[in-house]
Amino acid sequence: MNSQEHVVSHVHRDDIASRMGMWLFLFTELILFGGMFFLYSVYRFMNAEAFHVAAKELNTLIGCFNTAILLTSSLTMALSITALQKDKKNLSIFFQLITIVLAFGFLINKYFEWAAKFDHGIYPGSDTLLAKESGEILFFGLYYVMTGLHGLHVIIGAVLIGVMTRLTIKGVITKDSYVKLESAGLYWHLVDIIWIFLFPLFYLIT
Protein backbone atom coordinates (compact mmCIF):
# COMPACT_ATOMS: atom_id res chain seq x y z
CA MET A 1 0.00 0.00 0.00
CA ASN A 2 2.86 2.28 0.82
CA SER A 3 4.21 2.23 -2.70
CA GLN A 4 0.76 3.10 -4.07
CA GLU A 5 0.43 6.09 -1.80
CA HIS A 6 3.84 7.14 -2.94
CA VAL A 7 2.75 7.06 -6.57
CA VAL A 8 -0.55 8.82 -5.88
CA SER A 9 1.21 11.68 -4.13
CA HIS A 10 3.12 12.38 -7.33
CA VAL A 11 0.16 12.27 -9.74
CA HIS A 12 -0.30 15.65 -11.28
CA ARG A 13 -3.88 16.77 -11.44
CA ASP A 14 -5.30 19.99 -12.78
CA ASP A 15 -9.08 19.94 -12.71
CA ILE A 16 -9.45 23.47 -14.03
CA ALA A 17 -7.31 22.66 -17.07
CA SER A 18 -9.31 19.47 -17.62
CA ARG A 19 -12.57 21.38 -17.65
CA MET A 20 -11.00 24.06 -19.84
CA GLY A 21 -10.01 21.35 -22.32
CA MET A 22 -13.59 20.11 -22.36
CA TRP A 23 -14.90 23.62 -22.94
CA LEU A 24 -12.48 24.10 -25.84
CA PHE A 25 -13.80 20.88 -27.34
CA LEU A 26 -17.36 22.13 -26.86
CA PHE A 27 -16.47 25.25 -28.86
CA THR A 28 -15.52 23.01 -31.79
CA GLU A 29 -18.95 21.44 -31.43
CA LEU A 30 -20.40 24.94 -31.63
CA ILE A 31 -18.64 25.32 -34.97
CA LEU A 32 -19.85 21.90 -36.17
CA PHE A 33 -23.50 22.54 -35.35
CA GLY A 34 -23.15 26.25 -36.01
CA GLY A 35 -22.29 25.56 -39.64
CA MET A 36 -25.48 23.56 -39.96
CA PHE A 37 -27.53 26.27 -38.29
CA PHE A 38 -26.05 28.73 -40.82
CA LEU A 39 -27.13 26.42 -43.63
CA TYR A 40 -30.58 26.09 -42.09
CA SER A 41 -31.02 29.84 -41.69
CA VAL A 42 -30.01 30.64 -45.27
CA TYR A 43 -32.21 27.91 -46.78
CA ARG A 44 -35.11 28.92 -44.59
CA PHE A 45 -34.62 32.55 -45.53
CA MET A 46 -34.78 31.57 -49.21
CA ASN A 47 -37.62 29.01 -48.87
CA ALA A 48 -39.73 30.35 -46.00
CA GLU A 49 -43.07 29.04 -47.31
CA ALA A 50 -41.81 25.55 -48.17
CA PHE A 51 -40.23 25.22 -44.71
CA HIS A 52 -43.58 26.03 -43.06
CA VAL A 53 -45.39 23.48 -45.21
CA ALA A 54 -42.75 20.79 -44.65
CA ALA A 55 -42.65 21.33 -40.88
CA LYS A 56 -46.35 20.38 -40.68
CA GLU A 57 -45.22 16.78 -41.31
CA LEU A 58 -43.30 16.74 -38.02
CA ASN A 59 -44.91 15.46 -34.84
CA THR A 60 -44.85 18.37 -32.37
CA LEU A 61 -46.02 16.16 -29.52
CA ILE A 62 -43.06 13.76 -29.85
CA GLY A 63 -40.81 16.83 -30.13
CA CYS A 64 -42.20 18.27 -26.87
CA PHE A 65 -41.92 14.94 -25.15
CA ASN A 66 -38.29 14.54 -26.22
CA THR A 67 -37.51 18.08 -25.08
CA ALA A 68 -38.88 17.27 -21.63
CA ILE A 69 -36.90 14.01 -21.55
CA LEU A 70 -33.64 15.73 -22.47
CA LEU A 71 -34.13 18.61 -20.03
CA THR A 72 -34.85 16.11 -17.25
CA SER A 73 -31.76 14.09 -18.15
CA SER A 74 -29.70 17.27 -17.86
CA LEU A 75 -31.18 17.75 -14.40
CA THR A 76 -30.28 14.23 -13.26
CA MET A 77 -26.77 14.65 -14.69
CA ALA A 78 -26.26 17.85 -12.69
CA LEU A 79 -27.74 16.20 -9.59
CA SER A 80 -25.37 13.24 -9.90
CA ILE A 81 -22.39 15.59 -9.58
CA THR A 82 -23.82 17.33 -6.53
CA ALA A 83 -24.59 13.94 -4.99
CA LEU A 84 -20.99 12.87 -5.48
CA GLN A 85 -19.71 16.16 -4.04
CA LYS A 86 -21.80 15.40 -0.97
CA ASP A 87 -20.14 11.97 -0.86
CA LYS A 88 -23.36 10.12 -1.68
CA LYS A 89 -21.87 7.66 -4.14
CA ASN A 90 -24.92 5.42 -4.58
CA LEU A 91 -27.24 8.36 -5.12
CA SER A 92 -24.83 9.71 -7.73
CA ILE A 93 -24.77 6.33 -9.52
CA PHE A 94 -28.56 6.25 -9.38
CA PHE A 95 -28.81 9.68 -11.01
CA GLN A 96 -26.29 8.69 -13.68
CA LEU A 97 -28.27 5.57 -14.49
CA ILE A 98 -31.49 7.61 -14.73
CA THR A 99 -29.69 9.94 -17.16
CA ILE A 100 -28.75 6.96 -19.34
CA VAL A 101 -32.30 5.58 -19.22
CA LEU A 102 -33.65 8.99 -20.29
CA ALA A 103 -31.10 9.13 -23.13
CA PHE A 104 -32.41 5.78 -24.37
CA GLY A 105 -35.99 7.04 -23.98
CA PHE A 106 -35.06 9.96 -26.21
CA LEU A 107 -33.54 7.63 -28.82
CA ILE A 108 -36.55 5.28 -28.77
CA ASN A 109 -38.86 8.24 -29.41
CA LYS A 110 -36.55 9.36 -32.18
CA TYR A 111 -36.72 5.88 -33.68
CA PHE A 112 -40.52 5.91 -33.74
CA GLU A 113 -40.53 9.42 -35.13
CA TRP A 114 -38.15 8.54 -37.97
CA ALA A 115 -39.91 5.22 -38.60
CA ALA A 116 -43.21 7.06 -39.06
CA LYS A 117 -41.53 9.39 -41.58
CA PHE A 118 -40.07 6.42 -43.44
CA ASP A 119 -43.53 4.81 -43.51
CA HIS A 120 -44.88 7.93 -45.17
CA GLY A 121 -42.13 7.57 -47.73
CA ILE A 122 -40.23 10.61 -46.47
CA TYR A 123 -36.57 9.71 -46.27
CA PRO A 124 -33.51 11.04 -48.11
CA GLY A 125 -33.71 10.16 -51.78
CA SER A 126 -37.24 8.69 -51.67
CA ASP A 127 -39.62 9.22 -54.60
CA THR A 128 -42.25 10.85 -52.36
CA LEU A 129 -39.69 13.32 -51.07
CA LEU A 130 -38.14 14.05 -54.47
CA ALA A 131 -41.62 14.79 -55.84
CA LYS A 132 -41.95 17.66 -53.36
CA GLU A 133 -40.76 21.16 -54.10
CA SER A 134 -37.07 21.91 -53.60
CA GLY A 135 -37.57 23.93 -50.39
CA GLU A 136 -39.29 20.97 -48.72
CA ILE A 137 -36.54 18.60 -49.86
CA LEU A 138 -34.01 20.97 -48.26
CA PHE A 139 -36.03 21.05 -45.05
CA PHE A 140 -36.10 17.27 -44.73
CA GLY A 141 -32.45 16.99 -45.71
CA LEU A 142 -31.54 19.37 -42.88
CA TYR A 143 -33.97 17.64 -40.54
CA TYR A 144 -32.34 14.24 -41.06
CA VAL A 145 -28.77 15.51 -40.93
CA MET A 146 -29.20 17.78 -37.92
CA THR A 147 -31.42 15.54 -35.77
CA GLY A 148 -29.30 12.57 -36.91
CA LEU A 149 -26.05 14.22 -35.86
CA HIS A 150 -27.70 15.28 -32.61
CA GLY A 151 -28.91 11.69 -32.09
CA LEU A 152 -25.34 10.49 -32.62
CA HIS A 153 -24.25 12.89 -29.89
CA VAL A 154 -26.94 11.47 -27.60
CA ILE A 155 -25.57 7.97 -28.21
CA ILE A 156 -21.98 9.09 -27.56
CA GLY A 157 -23.10 10.99 -24.45
CA ALA A 158 -24.97 7.97 -23.08
CA VAL A 159 -21.92 5.75 -23.64
CA LEU A 160 -19.68 8.35 -21.95
CA ILE A 161 -21.96 8.57 -18.94
CA GLY A 162 -22.03 4.76 -18.84
CA VAL A 163 -18.22 4.72 -18.65
CA MET A 164 -18.38 7.34 -15.87
CA THR A 165 -20.89 5.21 -13.96
CA ARG A 166 -18.49 2.28 -14.17
CA LEU A 167 -15.63 4.47 -12.95
CA THR A 168 -17.78 5.74 -10.10
CA ILE A 169 -18.66 2.18 -9.08
CA LYS A 170 -14.98 1.19 -9.24
CA GLY A 171 -14.06 4.15 -7.09
CA VAL A 172 -11.96 5.97 -9.72
CA ILE A 173 -14.38 8.88 -9.68
CA THR A 174 -14.78 9.97 -6.08
CA LYS A 175 -15.86 12.89 -3.93
CA ASP A 176 -12.36 14.34 -4.29
CA SER A 177 -11.80 13.53 -7.94
CA TYR A 178 -14.84 13.93 -10.12
CA VAL A 179 -13.62 16.07 -13.02
CA LYS A 180 -14.24 13.20 -15.46
CA LEU A 181 -17.87 13.09 -14.43
CA GLU A 182 -18.07 16.88 -14.69
CA SER A 183 -16.65 16.81 -18.24
CA ALA A 184 -19.10 14.11 -19.32
CA GLY A 185 -21.79 16.31 -17.78
CA LEU A 186 -20.62 19.34 -19.77
CA TYR A 187 -20.87 17.29 -22.97
CA TRP A 188 -24.34 16.12 -22.00
CA HIS A 189 -25.56 19.66 -21.30
CA LEU A 190 -24.21 20.79 -24.68
CA VAL A 191 -26.30 18.08 -26.34
CA ASP A 192 -29.23 19.51 -24.40
CA ILE A 193 -28.52 23.08 -25.56
CA ILE A 194 -28.35 21.98 -29.21
CA TRP A 195 -31.74 20.33 -28.85
CA ILE A 196 -33.11 23.51 -27.23
CA PHE A 197 -32.42 25.23 -30.56
CA LEU A 198 -33.32 22.33 -32.87
CA PHE A 199 -36.74 21.88 -31.30
CA PRO A 200 -38.32 25.28 -32.09
CA LEU A 201 -36.51 25.56 -35.44
CA PHE A 202 -37.86 22.28 -36.80
CA TYR A 203 -41.01 21.39 -34.86
CA LEU A 204 -42.55 24.77 -34.12
CA ILE A 205 -42.50 26.67 -37.41
CA THR A 206 -45.93 25.61 -38.67
Place this chain on the structure above:
Amino acid sequence: MHKDETHQHMHRYGIYILVWMGLLTLTGVTVAVAGINFGALTIATALIIAAIKSYLVLTIFMHLRIEQRVFRIFLVVALFFFIISIVLLFADYSFLIKS
Protein backbone atom coordinates in the same frame (compact mmCIF):
# COMPACT_ATOMS: atom_id res chain seq x y z
CA MET B 1 -9.34 33.37 -5.34
CA HIS B 2 -11.14 31.71 -2.46
CA LYS B 3 -9.24 29.39 -0.21
CA ASP B 4 -11.90 26.67 -0.17
CA GLU B 5 -12.40 26.67 -3.90
CA THR B 6 -13.46 23.05 -4.09
CA HIS B 7 -16.33 23.84 -1.77
CA GLN B 8 -17.25 26.91 -3.78
CA HIS B 9 -17.50 24.75 -6.85
CA MET B 10 -20.84 23.20 -6.08
CA HIS B 11 -24.53 23.88 -6.26
CA ARG B 12 -27.29 22.64 -4.03
CA TYR B 13 -29.95 20.28 -5.34
CA GLY B 14 -32.65 22.93 -4.98
CA ILE B 15 -31.31 25.34 -7.59
CA TYR B 16 -31.11 22.54 -10.17
CA ILE B 17 -34.74 21.60 -9.56
CA LEU B 18 -35.72 25.27 -9.90
CA VAL B 19 -33.81 25.65 -13.17
CA TRP B 20 -35.33 22.42 -14.48
CA MET B 21 -38.84 23.70 -13.73
CA GLY B 22 -37.94 27.00 -15.37
CA LEU B 23 -36.71 25.16 -18.48
CA LEU B 24 -39.91 23.10 -18.71
CA THR B 25 -42.02 26.22 -18.26
CA LEU B 26 -40.11 28.04 -21.01
CA THR B 27 -40.62 25.01 -23.27
CA GLY B 28 -44.34 25.27 -22.59
CA VAL B 29 -44.23 29.00 -23.37
CA THR B 30 -42.37 28.49 -26.64
CA VAL B 31 -44.88 25.81 -27.75
CA ALA B 32 -47.87 27.98 -26.76
CA VAL B 33 -46.44 31.06 -28.45
CA ALA B 34 -45.56 29.17 -31.64
CA GLY B 35 -49.26 28.97 -32.53
CA ILE B 36 -49.56 32.77 -32.56
CA ASN B 37 -48.33 34.59 -35.62
CA PHE B 38 -46.21 37.63 -34.77
CA GLY B 39 -44.98 37.87 -38.35
CA ALA B 40 -41.25 38.41 -38.46
CA LEU B 41 -41.13 38.38 -34.67
CA THR B 42 -42.25 34.74 -34.47
CA ILE B 43 -38.78 33.34 -35.08
CA ALA B 44 -37.22 36.05 -32.92
CA THR B 45 -39.47 35.03 -30.02
CA ALA B 46 -38.55 31.35 -30.43
CA LEU B 47 -34.83 32.20 -30.56
CA ILE B 48 -34.99 34.53 -27.55
CA ILE B 49 -36.71 31.84 -25.46
CA ALA B 50 -34.12 29.28 -26.65
CA ALA B 51 -31.36 31.73 -25.72
CA ILE B 52 -32.80 32.21 -22.21
CA LYS B 53 -32.98 28.43 -21.77
CA SER B 54 -29.38 28.05 -22.96
CA TYR B 55 -28.30 30.78 -20.56
CA LEU B 56 -29.86 28.84 -17.67
CA VAL B 57 -28.19 25.59 -18.74
CA LEU B 58 -24.80 27.29 -19.25
CA THR B 59 -24.76 29.24 -15.99
CA ILE B 60 -26.29 26.69 -13.62
CA PHE B 61 -26.08 23.16 -15.07
CA MET B 62 -22.69 23.79 -16.66
CA HIS B 63 -21.48 25.68 -13.57
CA LEU B 64 -20.34 28.78 -15.46
CA ARG B 65 -21.70 31.01 -12.70
CA ILE B 66 -19.37 29.48 -10.12
CA GLU B 67 -16.55 28.73 -12.56
CA GLN B 68 -13.46 30.95 -12.88
CA ARG B 69 -13.96 34.09 -14.92
CA VAL B 70 -11.69 32.89 -17.76
CA PHE B 71 -14.33 30.28 -18.71
CA ARG B 72 -16.94 32.98 -19.17
CA ILE B 73 -14.52 35.09 -21.20
CA PHE B 74 -13.81 32.09 -23.46
CA LEU B 75 -17.50 31.53 -24.05
CA VAL B 76 -18.17 35.19 -24.78
CA VAL B 77 -15.32 35.26 -27.32
CA ALA B 78 -16.59 32.07 -29.00
CA LEU B 79 -20.15 33.39 -29.19
CA PHE B 80 -18.91 36.77 -30.39
CA PHE B 81 -17.25 35.22 -33.43
CA PHE B 82 -20.26 32.97 -34.00
CA ILE B 83 -22.55 36.00 -34.08
CA ILE B 84 -20.16 37.92 -36.34
CA SER B 85 -20.25 35.05 -38.83
CA ILE B 86 -24.03 34.94 -38.89
CA VAL B 87 -24.34 38.71 -39.24
CA LEU B 88 -21.88 38.76 -42.14
CA LEU B 89 -23.63 35.76 -43.70
CA PHE B 90 -26.98 37.54 -43.68
CA ALA B 91 -25.50 40.83 -44.79
CA ASP B 92 -24.35 38.86 -47.82
CA TYR B 93 -27.50 36.86 -48.48
CA SER B 94 -30.06 39.61 -48.04
CA PHE B 95 -28.01 41.61 -50.54
CA LEU B 96 -27.81 38.72 -53.03
CA ILE B 97 -31.54 38.10 -52.92
CA LYS B 98 -32.49 41.74 -53.42
CA SER B 99 -30.28 42.10 -56.46
